[in-house]
Amino acid sequence: MPQSTPFQPRLSGLNQTGVWKLWAGYTVAPAYQHSISTEYYAIRNSAALLDTSPLFKLRFAGPSAETLLRHAMVRDVGAIADGRAQYTCWCDRRGYVLQDGVVLRLSSEDFLLTAAEPTLKYFRDLASDLGIARETVQDVSLDYGILALQGPLAHRILARLTDAADGLRYFGVTRCAIASHGVILSRTGYTGDLGYELWVPREGALPVLDALLEAGRGDNLTMMGTTALKMARVEAGLLLMDVDFRSSRHAWVDEQRETPAELGWAWMLRAMERSDRDFVGRGAIEQELATGSSRWTTTGLAVDVHDYERVHDEAGILAPRHEVYEETTMSVYRRSETPWDYAGYATSFHYSSLLRRPLALAKIPMDLAVEGTEVDLELTVIRRPQNVLARVHGGSFFNPERKIAVAEGVQNP
Amino acid sequence: MSTEPQSASLRYDAVVIGAGHNGLVHAGYLARAGMRTLLLEQRHLVGGAAITEELLPGFRFTTFSYAISLLRPEIVDDLDLVEHGLMVLPLANTFQPGLNGEYLALGPDADANYHEIARFSAEDAEAARDLDHLIARLCVALKPWMDRIPPNVRSNDPADLEALAELRAFMEGLDPEVRALGERFASSSAAEILDETFEHDLVKSLYASSGIIGSMVSPRDRESGLVWLFHKMGEYDGSPGSWGFHKGGNGGFTQVLARACEAFGGEIRTEARVRRVLHEGGTVRGVELEDGQRIEAPVVVSALDPRQTFTRLVDPADMPADLIEHLEGYKYQGSASKVNFALSDLPTFPGLEDKPDLFRGFTNLGPSIDYLHQAFTEAKEGRFSRRPFIDCCIQSTVDPGMSPPGKHVMSCFVMYTPYQLAEGTWDDQRDALGDTVQETLEEFFPGFSELVLHREVVTPLDIERAVGLSEGNIFAGELFDSQLFLNRPAPGWNQYRTPLSGYYQCGSGTHPGGCVSGGPGMLAARQVLRDAQAGA
Ligand SMILES: Cc1cc2nc3c(=O)[nH]c(=O)nc-3n(C[C@H](O)[C@H](O)[C@H](O)COP(=O)(O)OP(=O)(O)OC[C@H]3O[C@@H](n4cnc5c(N)ncnc54)[C@H](O)[C@@H]3O)c2cc1C
Numbered sequence: 001m002p003q004s005t006p007f008q009p010r011l012s013g014l015n016q017t018g019v020w021k022l023w024a025g026y027t028v029a030p031a032y033q034h035s036i037s038t039e040y041y042a043i044r045n046s047a048a049l050l051d052t053s054p055l056f057k058l059r060f061a062g063p064s065a066e067t068l069l070r071h072a073m074v075r076d077v078g079a080i081a082d083g084r085a086q087y088t089c090w091c092d093r094r095g096y097v098l099q100d101g102v103v104l105r106l107s108s109e110d111f112l113l114t115a116a117e118p119t120l121k122y123f124r125d126l127a128s129d130l131g132i133a134r135e136t137v138q139d140v141s142l143d144y145g146i147l148a149l150q151g152p153l154a155h156r157i158l159a160r161l162t163d164a165a166d167g168l169r170y171f172g173v174t175r176c177a178i179a180s181h182g183v184i185l186s187r188t189g190y191t192g193d194l195g196y197e198l199w200v201p202r203e204g205a206l207p208v209l210d211a212l213l214e215a216g217r218g219d220n221l222t223m224m225g226t227t228a229l230k231m232a233r234v235e236a237g238l239l240l241m242d243v244d245f246r247s248s249r250h251a252w253v254d255e256q257r258e259t260p261a262e263l264g265w266a267w268m269l270r271a272m273e274r275s276d277r278d279f280v281g282r283g284a285i286e287q288e289l290a291t292g293s294s295r296w297t298t299t300g301l302a303v304d305v306h307d308y309e310r311v312h313d314e315a316g317i318l319a320p321r322h323e324v325y326e327e328t329t330m331s332v333y334r335r336s337e338t339p340w341d342y343a344g345y346a347t348s349f350h351y352s353s354l355l356r357r358p359l360a361l362a363k364i365p366m367d368l369a370v371e372g373t374e375v376d377l378e379l380t381v382i383r384r385p386q387n388v389l390a391r392v393h394g395g396s397f398f399n400p401e402r403k404i405a406v407a408e409g410v411q412n413p
Numbered sequence: 414m415s416t417e418p419q420s421a422s423l424r425y426d427a428v429v430i431g432a433g434h435n436g437l438v439h440a441g442y443l444a445r446a447g448m449r450t451l452l453l454e455q456r457h458l459v460g461g462a463a464i465t466e467e468l469l470p471g472f473r474f475t476t477f478s479y480a481i482s483l484l485r486p487e488i489v490d491d492l493d494l495v496e497h498g499l500m501v502l503p504l505a506n507t508f509q510p511g512l513n514g515e516y517l518a519l520g521p522d523a524d525a526n527y528h529e530i531a532r533f534s535a536e537d538a539e540a541a542r543d544l545d546h547l548i549a550r551l552c553v554a555l556k557p558w559m560d561r562i563p564p565n566v567r568s569n570d571p572a573d574l575e576a577l578a579e580l581r582a583f584m585e586g587l588d589p590e591v592r593a594l595g596e597r598f599a600s601s602s603a604a605e606i607l608d609e610t611f612e613h614d615l616v617k618s619l620y621a622s623s624g625i626i627g628s629m630v631s632p633r634d635r636e637s638g639l640v641w642l643f644h645k646m647g648e649y650d651g652s653p654g655s656w657g658f659h660k661g662g663n664g665g666f667t668q669v670l671a672r673a674c675e676a677f678g679g680e681i682r683t684e685a686r687v688r689r690v691l692h693e694g695g696t697v698r699g700v701e702l703e704d705g706q707r708i709e710a711p712v713v714v715s716a717l718d719p720r721q722t723f724t725r726l727v728d729p730a731d732m733p734a735d736l737i738e739h740l741e742g743y744k745y746q747g748s749a750s751k752v753n754f755a756l757s758d759l760p761t762f763p764g765l766e767d768k769p770d771l772f773r774g775f776t777n778l779g780p781s782i783d784y785l786h787q788a789f790t791e792a793k794e795g796r797f798s799r800r801p802f803i804d805c806c807i808q809s810t811v812d813p814g815m816s817p818p819g820k821h822v823m824s825c826f827v828m829y830t831p832y833q834l835a836e837g838t839w840d841d842q843r844d845a846l847g848d849t850v851q852e853t854l855e856e857f858f859p860g861f862s863e864l865v866l867h868r869e870v871v872t873p874l875d876i877e878r879a880v881g882l883s884e885g886n887i888f889a890g891e892l893f894d895s896q897l898f899l900n901r902p903a904p905g906w907n908q909y910r911t912p913l914s915g916y917y918q919c920g921s922g923t924h925p926g927g928c929v930s931g932g933p934g935m936l937a938a939r940q941v942l943r944d945a946q947a948g949a
Contacts, residue, residue, distance in 0.1 A: 003528050025524035118527060121539040139535045250546045252553075 005053035006145035006205030031225035042222035047151035095284030096248035150195030192236020237396035303358035324351035433461025436716030437670035438934030444679030455686035465664025482647025483930035506774030549653035567905030697915035718889035719902035747832035747873035747885030760858035795835025888927020
């Protein structure tokens with residue numbers, strides 16, 4: 001039997017499609033309405049709510065929690081203040097990425113982490129290696145449900161239930177009460193928009209969900225399925241495990257493993273220079289950076305709209321633009337004298353209705369990874385391979401000011 | 414197929430002795446290569462340890478072997494098996510009941526399995542993923558060596574020296590993690606590996622059973638490591654380590670092999686027991702049947718076990734003394750029995766009455782390493798385990814052709830039942846074993862006995878008598894490192910040849926070993942055909 005998230009009893013009535021899929025053994029809705037665009041635009045123009053409870057949830061607590069996390073994680077949780085969150089990744093000893101996730105620093109002795117795959121034993125073994133009590137790490141997956149409230153009206157809706165979000169800065173964390181239940185609130189998300197995530201204790205799941213839905217009723221608060229979420233995350237340039245990369249842990253060969261730099265996370269490594277913190281994989285990563293041995297990097301590709309139109313026009317069909325989101329491998333070629341000069345591949349493809357252009361996330365050799373560099377992306381047009389012009393585009397494609405805005409009111413569109 | 418002697422000619426290019434699945438595969442390959450091939454089987458049906466018999470009208474029993482995993486995929490293609498009816502159905506689930514109503518019900522979805530194991534221990538659930546993955550990586554790395562004629566350590570032939578160098582390079586080139594696991598399997602007991610990996614007993618027992626199947630070892634004995642690895646070397650549709658069930662049982666599978674063999678022009682004769690292999694001046698001449706008939710052939714291949722091949726079909730005095738001496742130390746010590754049931758309905762497990770797919774796979778009764786070890790200890794003293802390990806498989810849940818509608822057949826593989834009993838004989842203990850198995854099933858599935866319409870008990874002695882597998886060892890010799898790969902069945906004689914020119918071996922007593930894999934039959938054919946080419 002699939003597992004049910006704590007919100008499932010309410011959500012099953014809200015899914016109009018009748019379609020469910022499995023995420024980490026839990027049933028989740030790919031979409032709640034037949035129009036994925038409607039859900040998508042709720043993220044970008046009002047607010048949308050996602051049940052992200054299938055993520056594994058770990059608590060690191062006690063006097064050694066920070067030491068353990070500082071040793072485990074590529075980024076330094078010691079560098080953030082209490083009440084802050086950090087997006088980070090963790091590597092194996094060879095510097096290959098195991099997973100990525102967000103650490104919430106509730107206090108200097110209390111941290112929460114989400115992960116896509118089970119990793120309790122991994123961290124506990126690491127604790128043992130350091131002579132830290134294994135119990136420092138607890139799997140609290142069943143103790144909480146997580147809701148992501150994302151979109152420009154997210155703050156306004158939340159403000160009807162609590163004032164905790166008012167001063168909360170981007171990647172800030174706080175505790176608050178909603179519908180009389182203690183909730184851990186962070187200003188984080190996976191959509192690249194203004195948004196919050198709420199860790200709701202299991203027993204408060206339905207009251208909190210109901211309260212949110214009620215508070216958002218007048219603001220077009222819409223349940224979002226995983227497909228709309230994934231469209232938004234491509235626009236935000238955020239990678240998805242098992243789509244854009246896989247964990248080194250269950251890879252077969254090194255070709256399937258990637259370092260942070262190869263995943264385009266060189267920015268996570270910048271602070272390394274300023275400290276000699278010993279973290280798992282550091283030696284290998286330093287070596288990689290020193291010798292420039294990265295095999296590729298991961299970046300966005302903005303597809304040229306005219307070329308995209310042209311290849312479809314020439315074939316006599318309309319260019320697909322409606323709800324196009326794919327997780328297939330598409331080859332990337334160098335634009336050179338040699339035809340079909342293979343350079344890498346894209347792992348996610350999305351026609352952004354908002355930005356009015358097709359976007360991809362791709363792996364390309366380092367020398368091509370220069371902003372604006374032109375490459376060919378291989379599409380399939382009436383079942384034939386067809387190259388279209390695309391340009392390297394680092395970072396996110398969509399980055400509204402409201403995402404990080406501090407000032408009151410800026411959160412509103 | 415015929416039972417009549419073919420009077421036209423008593424000369425063949427090749428005679429194969431024993432139509433077990435390896436003899437069938439082997440004869441199929443020789444016939445496919447254009448050799449006039451005759452396959453001789455003592456019984457009225459082909460298949461050896463892979464047969465299906467209708468003991469009660471409408472109920473089809475897999476008398477001996479009952480599941481498939483190690484079948485070498487290239488045989489399927491080479492012998493056109495799909496065309497002849499190959500169909501392997503998935504056995505996707507594993508049900509591991511514990512004592513006190515605990516259980517693990519696993520299926521094909523890795524995430525669901527994680528949550529199921531996490532009910533006992535989240536760390537174990539995570540460790541299981543790591544271990545499964547690492548074992549799969551090891552098996553994939555080893556696969557090329559399963560599927561080639563192993564090098565001969567006693568040979569100075571440049572090809573052998575080269576192959577041995579290749580083997581060393583292969584070991585050194587292995588990913589360190591994968592290599593470490595390989596060394597662990599070779600040097601540790603299943604229990605040692607499991608104690609290091611898991612904390613919960615039921616989870617350990619789920620894995621431990623692979624380490625004892627068909628082998629006279631406790632999960633605490635060092636040999637159980639390799640036995641475990643061996644049972645993971647197969648696949649189901651590319652899913653490493655998974656098992657399937659052939660439509661119509663393993664007898665259905667050997668019927669497919671027989672059709673394929675005949676389609677290539679191979680001749681199969683049943684009820685034709687070979688009394689001895691004829692040879693002259695170190696060269697084989699043919700065979701003599703039990704009824705005195707002689708059949709000439711320049712190539713004679715034994716698909717029987719090493720004891721039969723080297724000491725029964727030929728006079729051991731005609732064999733090199735050191736080989737015979739070595740084979741005297743080769744261990745059979747059969748330890749497994751089968752108890753097959755016809756059931757009026759599916760058994761029920763308290764609390765899981767409404768889980769209809771529970772039995773679509775394997776049910777493992779052996780809830781802890783202690784349980785398995787205790788069962789072994791009794792067998793060590795020369796009596797069958799009073800609470801045996803039982804691997805149950807209700808094949809009619811996936812193949813309705815196995816039983817009348819609504820009714821079921823249940824195959825129970827039982828450990829440990831020593832071939833050598835300290836007291837009495839199997840002929841007078843057969844029913845007692847059946848009762849013990851039934852009582853054990855009753856303990857896990859209350860009301861089981863009321864479902865029993867018919868029961869068949871197959872002891873190690875019955876296996877030896879019916880199939881010819883010495884001492885009833887299901888693999889034609891234990892799967893110990895001293896009896897595998899470079900050593901199967903003996904160092905120097907692991908390349909399917911024998912001391913007699915033209916006399917070959919292709920049974921489970923040769924590399925890669927027992928199980929319904931066809932590997933021995935296929936690789937031996939490669940050797941025979943290569944030698945024929947070199948000689949021509
Ligand atoms: C009870 C039991 C359960 C098993 N379960 C499984 C399982 O589920 N899955 C799996 O993969 N493996 C299983 N095995 C192992 C597997 O079945 C055997 O390793 C394999 O079938 C042996 O095949 P073979 O062709 O090498 O030899 P055999 O099947 O032993 O064939 C030898 C043949 O030679 C014939 N013969 C013997 N002497 C003579 C003679 N003098 N003249 C002519 N013919 C002769 C015999 O009648 C027999 O047909 C099991 C085995 C047993 C006994």
